[in-house]
Structure formats: C-alpha cells, structure tokens
Amino acid sequence: MRIEIICTGDEVLTGKIVNTNFSYMSQKLEDAGLSVFWGTTVGDDRDSLLQAFRLAGERADAVIVNGGLGPTVDDLSQEVAAQAGGVDLVLDEEWLARMEAFFTRRSRVMPPNNRKQAMLPAGAEILDNPIGTACGFSMDIGKARFFFTPGVPRELRRMLEEQIIPRLLARSGAPTSIFLKRLHSYGLGESHVDTLLAGVEAMVPDGSVKLGFRAHYPQIETKLTARGTDMGDVRRKLAPVEAAVHERLGNFIVAEDDQTLEGVVLAALTGHQATLAVVETFTAGQIAARIAPLPGAEMIFRRGAVARDRAQLLAAVGRAGAAPDGEFTAEVAAAVAQAARSGADATHALAVLIDLDEGSDRIDLGGTIWVAIATTDDVVCRRARILGGREWIRLGAVELGLDCLRRYLQGLPVAERIDFEKV
Amino acid sequence: MRIEIICTGDEVLTGKIVNTNFSYMSQKLEDAGLSVFWGTTVGDDRDSLLQAFRLAGERADAVIVNGGLGPTVDDLSQEVAAQAGGVDLVLDEEWLARMEAFFTRRSRVMPPNNRKQAMLPAGAEILDNPIGTACGFSMDIGKARFFFTPGVPRELRRMLEEQIIPRLLARSGAPTSIFLKRLHSYGLGESHVDTLLAGVEAMVPDGSVKLGFRAHYPQIETKLTARGTDMGDVRRKLAPVEAAVHERLGNFIVAEDDQTLEGVVLAALTGHQATLAVVETFTAGQIAARIAPLPGAEMIFRRGAVARDRAQLLAAVGRAGAAPDGEFTAEVAAAVAQAARSGADATHALAVLIDLDEGSDRIDLGGTIWVAIATTDDVVCRRARILGGREWIRLGAVELGLDCLRRYLQGLPVAERIDFEKV
Numbered sequence: 001m002r003i004e005i006i007c008t009g010d011e012v013l014t015g016k017i018v019n020t021n022f023s024y025m026s027q028k029l030e031d032a033g034l035s036v037f038w039g040t041t042v043g044d045d046r047d048s049l050l051q052a053f054r055l056a057g058e059r060a061d062a063v064i065v066n067g068g069l070g071p072t073v074d075d076l077s078q079e080v081a082a083q084a085g086g087v088d089l090v091l092d093e094e095w096l097a098r099m100e101a102f103f104t105r106r107s108r109v110m111p112p113n114n115r116k117q118a119m120l121p122a123g124a125e126i127l128d129n130p131i132g133t134a135c136g137f138s139m140d141i142g143k144a145r146f147f148f149t150p151g152v153p154r155e156l157r158r159m160l161e162e163q164i165i166p167r168l169l170a171r172s173g174a175p176t177s178i179f180l181k182r183l184h185s186y187g188l189g190e191s192h193v194d195t196l197l198a199g200v201e202a203m204v205p206d207g208s209v210k211l212g213f214r215a216h217y218p219q220i221e222t223k224l225t226a227r228g229t230d231m232g233d234v235r236r237k238l239a240p241v242e243a244a245v246h247e248r249l250g251n252f253i254v255a256e257d258d259q260t261l262e263g264v265v266l267a268a269l270t271g272h273q274a275t276l277a278v279v280e281t282f283t284a285g286q287i288a289a290r291i292a293p294l295p296g297a298e299m300i301f302r303r304g305a306v307a308r309d310r311a312q313l314l315a316a317v318g319r320a321g322a323a324p325d326g327e328f329t330a331e332v333a334a335a336v337a338q339a340a341r342s343g344a345d346a347t348h349a350l351a352v353l354i355d356l357d358e359g360s361d362r363i364d365l366g367g368t369i370w371v372a373i374a375t376t377d378d379v380v381c382r383r384a385r386i387l388g389g390r391e392w393i394r395l396g397a398v399e400l401g402l403d404c405l406r407r408y409l410q411g412l413p414v415a416e417r418i419d420f421e422k423v
Numbered sequence: 424m425r426i427e428i429i430c431t432g433d434e435v436l437t438g439k440i441v442n443t444n445f446s447y448m449s450q451k452l453e454d455a456g457l458s459v460f461w462g463t464t465v466g467d468d469r470d471s472l473l474q475a476f477r478l479a480g481e482r483a484d485a486v487i488v489n490g491g492l493g494p495t496v497d498d499l500s501q502e503v504a505a506q507a508g509g510v511d512l513v514l515d516e517e518w519l520a521r522m523e524a525f526f527t528r529r530s531r532v533m534p535p536n537n538r539k540q541a542m543l544p545a546g547a548e549i550l551d552n553p554i555g556t557a558c559g560f561s562m563d564i565g566k567a568r569f570f571f572t573p574g575v576p577r578e579l580r581r582m583l584e585e586q587i588i589p590r591l592l593a594r595s596g597a598p599t600s601i602f603l604k605r606l607h608s609y610g611l612g613e614s615h616v617d618t619l620l621a622g623v624e625a626m627v628p629d630g631s632v633k634l635g636f637r638a639h640y641p642q643i644e645t646k647l648t649a650r651g652t653d654m655g656d657v658r659r660k661l662a663p664v665e666a667a668v669h670e671r672l673g674n675f676i677v678a679e680d681d682q683t684l685e686g687v688v689l690a691a692l693t694g695h696q697a698t699l700a701v702v703e704t705f706t707a708g709q710i711a712a713r714i715a716p717l718p719g720a721e722m723i724f725r726r727g728a729v730a731r732d733r734a735q736l737l738a739a740v741g742r743a744g745a746a747p748d749g750e751f752t753a754e755v756a757a758a759v760a761q762a763a764r765s766g767a768d769a770t771h772a773l774a775v776l777i778d779l780d781e782g783s784d785r786i787d788l789g790g791t792i793w794v795a796i797a798t799t800d801d802v803v804c805r806r807a808r809i810l811g812g813r814e815w816i817r818l819g820a821v822e823l824g825l826d827c828l829r830r831y832l833q834g835l836p837v838a839e840r841i842d843f844e845k846v
Contacts, residue, residue, distance in 0.1 A: 013459055015449030016637060019442060022464070026438030036436055037471065041445070041462030048460065055478070214439060278729075284715035285708025288729045292707035293817060295784070298731045303739050306701075306711045306727030308720060312767065316726050344735065361718070394716060 001172045003029060004038040004060035006052050008067040008077065009151060013043040021066050021156055031180045031225055032165050033210065034172065044074040053084040057142020062168055067151035069134035071113045077148055082121035085141045089119045095126065095135045102133055127163040129155055136163065145171065174227060179234045181224040181242055184255040186403050187418030190215045193222060196248045200241050209241045218399040218420060251412045254403060261402050262290040268409035269300050269348065277344035278304040279317060279336050282354035282367070286398045303344035318343050328353045328370045330381040337374035349374045352401035354393065367393035371404045373414065380414050384421040396420055424595045426452060427461040427483035429475050431490040431500065432574060436466040444489050444579055454603045454648055455588050456633065457595065467497040476507040480565020485591055490574035492557035494536045500571055505544035507564045512542045518549065518558045525556055550586040552578050559586065568594065597650060602657045604647040604665055607678040609826050610841030613638045616645060619671045623664050632664045641822040641843060645672070674835045677826060684825050685713040691832035692723050692771065700767035701727040702740060702759050705777035705790070709821045726767035741766050751776045751793045753804040760797035772797045775824035779816065789845070790816035794827045796837065803837050807844040819843055
C-alpha cells in the first residue's frame with residue numbers, strides 16, 4: 001500500500017516549528033509494518049492544498065493529511081477536501097452537539113466560529129477525537145482514501161493509533177494484531193547491535209517479526225514489530241525473538257518499552273530502600289536533572305553537588321584539602337563518593353568526575369571519566385576515555401554514570417567495556 | 424519567486440530522524456526575505472526522485488534538494504538529476520582533485536567509491552563545500568533552477584548561507600544586502616511582544632525592515648530582517664527600528680544574536696570578577712547545567728547544590744536544623760543563598776527553591792518559586808507562582824532564576840513582573 005503524508009500549515013512550511021508530526025506518523029506507520037512513500041508540505045493556501053490533494057489522490061492508495069481542521073479562517077482542510085472530492089460541505093449535527101457538550105463540560109459557551117469545525121465533506125466518515133474539537137474524517141479523493149487529522153500533536157497521536165492505523169491495516173489486508181516491543185540499550189554502537197542480532201528475524205520463518213533500530217546517542221532502541229492473527233499468535237511469535245535479543249544484548253539492555261534508564265535506576269533504588277547522593281564535575285548537574293525531578297524521587301534523591309574546580313569539589317563534599325592538585329584518580333573518585341554518601345547520610349553515592357583534555361572544542365577532543373559508586377561498606381570505580389568534543393563527552397558521561405549505577409544495583413559487572421570508549 | 428524544498432533519504436521519510444534540515448532551510452530563507460511554497464519528502468528511490476524533480480521543475484522557480492550526494496549506492500541525487508535534466512553524468516576532475524587533497528590532509532587514502540561524488544550532471548555549476556566531500560551543484564531542470572545540497576547539517580548550513588541564498592537573492596531581483604538582527608527576550612508572551620512592537624515596521628516606510636517572532640518557551644526571539652542596496656544602507660534602515668525594539672522591550676531583552684542568557688550571565692560575572700554558587704531544588708541541576716559547562720566557567724562557577732528535601736537542602740549548605748518544616752519563605756531562601764555563598768567562598772550565590780503543589784502532574788498544576796541572590800553584603804528575593812505542570816514549572820524556574828541573576832548583575836530591577844506568573 002502506497003501511503004502519502006501531507007502536512008499543512010504556514011508554521012510548518014516556514015520552519016517556525018519543526019515538523020515532528022511527520023516523523024512521528026512515519027515511524028508509527030513503520031512500527032505497524034506500513035510505510036510512507038511520499039511526503040508533501042504546503043501552507044495554508046487554497047491552491048496549494050487543492051493541488052497537493054489531487055496529486056496525492058493520483059499517486060497514493062492512502063493519504064494522511066495533518067492540520068487545517070481548526071476554527072479559524074486559515075484552516076482550510078475540510079473546504080478544500082470537499083472541493084477536491086467534488087462534494088458539498090454539510091453540517092454534521094452530531095459533531096456540533098459533541099462540541100457544544102465539550103464546551104459545556106468546561107463551563108464555557110462555544111464561540112460561533114467553532115461551528116465551522118462541524119462542517120464536513122458530504123459522505124465523509126468521522127474519525128473520533130475524544131480530546132479536542134477538531135473532527136477527524138475520512139473520504140475518497142481520486143483513487144486514494146484520505147484521512148484528515150488535527151495538527152495538535154496529542155490529538156493526532158490518539159487518532160492515528162486508535163482510528164487510522166487499524167483502518168489502514170484492514171485495507172492492506174495485513175493480519176490485524178500487531179505489537180511493538182522496544183528494548184533500549186546503552187554501550188553498543190548501532191552496527192554492533194545489528195551484527196549481534198543477525199538472524200533473529202529468521203527465527204520466525206513467515207517473516208511476521210521485523211527488526212528495526214533507532215539510534216539516539218548514546219542509547220540505541222531495538223524495535224521488534226510482530227504481526228499475527230490475534231494477540232496470542234503475536235506473543236507466540238515474538239517470545240523466542242525477544243528472548244534471543246535479551247540473551248545477545250544481555251547486560252547492555254537498560255530499559256524496555258516506555259521505561260527510561262533514570263526511571264530504572266530510581267526503581268532499583270526504591271526497591272533497595274536506598275537513598276542517593278550525586279557528585280558531578282563537567283556533567284554539571286545533568287545527572288541530577290535526570291533523576292531528581294522524577295515523581296517519587298523526593299525521598300530517594302538526597303543531595304547533588306556540582307563543582308568544576310577540584311578543590312571546590314573536595315570542599316563541597318567536606319574533604320577540603322584532602323588531595324593534592326593534578327588529575328583525578330580512582331582513589332580521589334572513591335573518596336569523593338564516600339564523602340558525598342556520608343555527608344548526605346545516603347545509602348548510595350554516585351560520583352562522575354571528568355578531566356577534560358586541554359584545548360578548544362573540536363571533534364577529537366577527549367575526556368577521561370571517573371565513575372565511583374559508594375555504599376556504607378563498598379566502593380567501586382570505573383575509568384573511561386571518550387573522544388568527540390565537549391558536548392559528546394558530557395552526554396556520554398551522564399549515560400555512563402547512570403548505567404554504572406544501574407549495573408551496580410542490578411548486581412551486574414560495572415566495568416564492562418562499551419563501544420564508545422577509547423581503550 | 425516560488426521556492427520548493429525536496430528532502431531525500433529513507434531515514435527522513437521513515438521518521439528515523441526528525442527533519443530539522445527542512446525547518447532550518449525554510450527559516451533561513453524567510454530570514455532572507457525569501458519564502459518556500461512547497462515541500463516534498465521522498466526516499467532513496469529512483470522513481471520517486473525522478474518524479475519529485477520533474478514535478479518541482481514544473482511548478483517552482485527555484486528548488487533546493489537536500490541529501491543523496493554521498494558515496495554509497497543509495498545516494499542517487501546526481502544520477503537522477505542528470506536523467507531529469509536530460510544530460511550525461513561526467514567526471515569533474517577539479518572536484519576529484521579536491522577530494523583527494525581532502526583525504527591526504529587527513530593522512531588517509533580516498534576510498535574508490537568516493538569517486539562517485541565527483542560525477543556531476545554535464546554543465547552543472549559547482550557549489551563549494553569547504554568542509555566535506557559531497558559536491559553541491561546547481562543546474563536547470565524544467566523551468567526551475569535546482570540547487571543540490573548535502574544532508575550533513577553543518578555542510579548544508581554553510582552551503583545554503585554562502586552559496587545558495589546569495590544566488591537566490593540575485594535571481595529574485597531583491598536588493599543584495601540583507602541583515603538579520605535577533606533580540607531574545609524573557610518574561611513577555613508572544614502576543615504581548617507583538618502588541619508592544621506594533622508599528623515598528625512602519626518606521627521605515629519602504630518596507631525594507633520586516634519584523635518576525637519565534638517563540639520557544641520561555642524565551643521569545645524577535646527578528647528584524649533589513650534589506651538594502653549595501654550594508655551601510657541596511658544599517659541605516661535598521662538602526663531606528665532596533666533602537667525602538669530596545670526601548671519598548673527594555674529590561675526584558677536578555678541576549679542578542681548568538682548570545683544566550685547563560686552566556687550573558689557568565690560574561691557579567693566575569694566582568695565583575697565574580698564567582699558563583701548555585702542552590703536548586705526542583706530544577707535539580709538544570710541551572711548549573713546551563714552555566715557550568717560553558718568555556719570559561721571553570722573559574723567562575725564554584726559550586727552547585729541540589730536537594731529535593733528541605734532538611735537535606737539546608738544540610739547541603741551547612742545550615743542543618745536552621746529552619747522548621749513548612750513551605751519556603753523569603754527568609755529561608757535568603758539564608759540558603761547566603762550560606763551557599765559563604766560555603767563556596769563565592770562572591771555571588773543564586774538559590775532557586777520551589778514548592779510544588781500537591782497532586783499528580785496536570786496542565787494546571789502550580790509551583791511557588793523563590794529566587795534569592797546573595798552577595799557579601801546584600802541579598803534580594805523574588806517570589807513567583809507559575810502554573811502549567813511539572814515540566815513547565817521547571818523550565819520557567821530555570822529561566823526565572825538565570826534572568827534574576829542577569830538583572831541583578833546588570834543593575835536592573837530583579838522583581839519586575841513577567842507574563843508567565845500568576846499574581
């Protein structure tokens with residue numbers, strides 16, 4: 001099935017907003033085993049919209065149009081859709097009543113211009129929008145089925161997932177049940193993950209489990225899309241592949257599905273009835289900023305300290321004058337973590353100290369990262385070298401520090417070599 | 424002039440990467456007084472590319488194609504461009520020599536498949552790429568002038584600004600000199616800024632200064648695009664408008680052009696030969712993360728402390744047991760800032776303490792923010808209420824804290840009311 005996406009609106013066309021709706025839709029469709037072959041972006045302009053609808057109606061089987069369903073005069077989607085489909089615009093009494101109820105629930109009177117949102121091309125099928133006043137709808141233009149969606153991201157997301165993808169899957173004749181399993185790993189590069197997972201798709205010979213990746217440094221997301229006749233069938237097909245991915249990526253899997261690394265760390269701390277202190281140099285609060293604001297972190301995250309200067313760092317954890325100048329060492333990192341732990345009266349402390357190489361920022365600038373984790377009766381250290389410039393080193397060190405803590409709390413080796421470090 | 428942008432590549436089409444190149448190009452063109460009327464996205468597919476080039480060649484005057492100039496087999500732009508233009512692909516000896524020199528400078532031998540990057544459509548004009556091996560080029564297809572650009576963002580940016588925009592301006596017959604002045608403000612909403620600046624465009628009657636905005640909460644960027652016959656003419660036209668914007672937005676302007684709020688704060692601290700300590704609760708390190716990693720911050724940013732719990736917060740600044748439980752007050756914020764300053768032996772301290780309202784995260788969840796700035800002989804406080812959910816409050820508090828410090832260092836009123844706070 002040839003799917004086209006048409007994004008509308010002057011804000012998107014002029015670059016005022018980055019078009020994340022496009023990548024979101026495209027990815028969601030890929031996850032469902034569907035794929036987009038053409039994307040069009042036009043402004044709030046009658047001629048361009050008409051032209052875009054007509055071209056898409058000629059070359060695609062299904063078209064998703066995003067935006068232009070609002071109440072203002074520059075929202076033209078329904079009107080131009082009716083023109084392109086050769087039908088009239090008619091008032092949908094049911095949607096009008098829905099909108100009036102929507103405003104009543106919010107103790108407001110519906111402004112007159114919202115009435116426009118209930119004007120739909122004759123014969124269009126409504127696509128429900130339970131969280132907004134923009135009415136989605138579906139109709140034929142040319143040889144394609146068109147799906148009109150609101151520009152507001154959360155309204156679009158719900159409509160795409162609940163209303164449009166099931167209809168597209170039914171049209172494509174694909175099995176109706178689909179499930180996406182996501183595994184987030186840290187420490188392995190994309191090509192390494194790809195190599196490690198070679199052949200897992202073939203474990204299900206009918207091709208109903210598809211493997212995909214999404215790299216967002218420093219994590220890689222491994223996606224398994226499984227299709228089947230029903231969810232039991234899907235789970236049966238997915239199970240051996242998922243187990244194989246777990247086995248092959250092993251300790252490098254940091255989280256699954258909607259979990260985050262910091263969420264997993266917080267859950268592990270909570271499970272251990274632990275509390276945490278964090279000390280940072282060049283990561284400068286970014287580790288604290290990942291954990292401390294999470295719901296439930298109030299009682300777990302006790303204290304974070306940031307200092308760029310070595311003497312200040314030692315003073316911040318109450319060890320002023322404890323060590324001579326020079327580069328960090330395992331001993332200093334351990335002492336800093338231990339002092340931070342006892343100073344905050346926490347069960348655990350994480351220290352991530354960085355010696356940035358001299359010189360201006362450049363693609364091969366390096367940093368030496370010292371991670372130390374201290375508890376009342378234990379301290380472990382790990383050293384890593386990362387090259388790639390200031391921002392790259394900082395991002396890498398934040399992730400490395402959080403991942404070392406995850407490994408420690410999960411009883412895994414803390415110092416397993418990662419692809420991003422230079423030996 | 425009707426300009427179309429064609430973005431190519433499976434990664435963009437499938438949503439694997441968000442298409443920031445499109446919004447970047449579109450915005451840059453708008454800044455230069457040019458505008459895009461159509462956007463097309465296609466994958467690394469011969470038929471789609473050919474079709475996209477032909478359609479654009481019929482409807483546009485100028486077309487920018489992004490991506491597909493790399494050395495691998497799925498990079499098809501030159502080949503399909505030649506086909507669409509009805510010309511042969513020929514080896515450009517000059518670019519081949521440039522590439523070989525590029526590799527030689529990096530002590531590497533050019534891989535054979537890079538040779539493909541020097542194969543250009545016959546008669547094409549080269550668009551220089553001083554930082555990569557992908558050769559940009561320009562040629563006619565249909566009735567439009569096409570500009571082919573690399574997908575790597577920094578190579579694209581340089582080529583667009585240095586090579587393509589001047590050619591487009593020359594073709595459009597617009598005056599050749601153009602200048603974009605950007606003023607970043609914090610504390611005023613977009614519609615408020617719009618109202619305050621009503622009429623400034625009309626100060627230059629020939630319409631050669633254009634006003635635009637870009638909102639990225641919590642800052643607003645005000646853009647003045649001035650065109651003229653030469654840079655002297657441009658500056659003469661811009662000067663009165665720029666002065667008016669400065670006068671009307673006044674203390675709310677935090678930075679200009681490529682400056683950032685945190686950079687301005689660091690520069691002011693440096694100018695005062697000052698040093699800084701920071702204390703944060705719910706912003707959890709995000710204020711430190713904005714200042715501390717900046718080049719030059721090593722000697723200025725002395726120490727940051729994060730704690731979510733009130734007792735921990737006081738202990739972290741060496742004031743354990745200093746105040747009873749309860750909500751924060753101006754006195755507590757002042758005491759925390761003073762203690763942090765003296766503890767870190769800094770000249771200045773910034774404390775940003777937040778009482779988050781009870782309850783789960785929701786769009787109307789509020790927080791009370793206490794900002795305190797302490798020096799050796801002074802302390803100022805400011806309280807603000809912000810509604811909008813956890814993330815909104817955190818973002819707002821980070822900006823408010825940094826801006827209060829900027830105002831303090833610049834001798835401006837610290838507690839001027841902002842549009843985002845609830846009175």
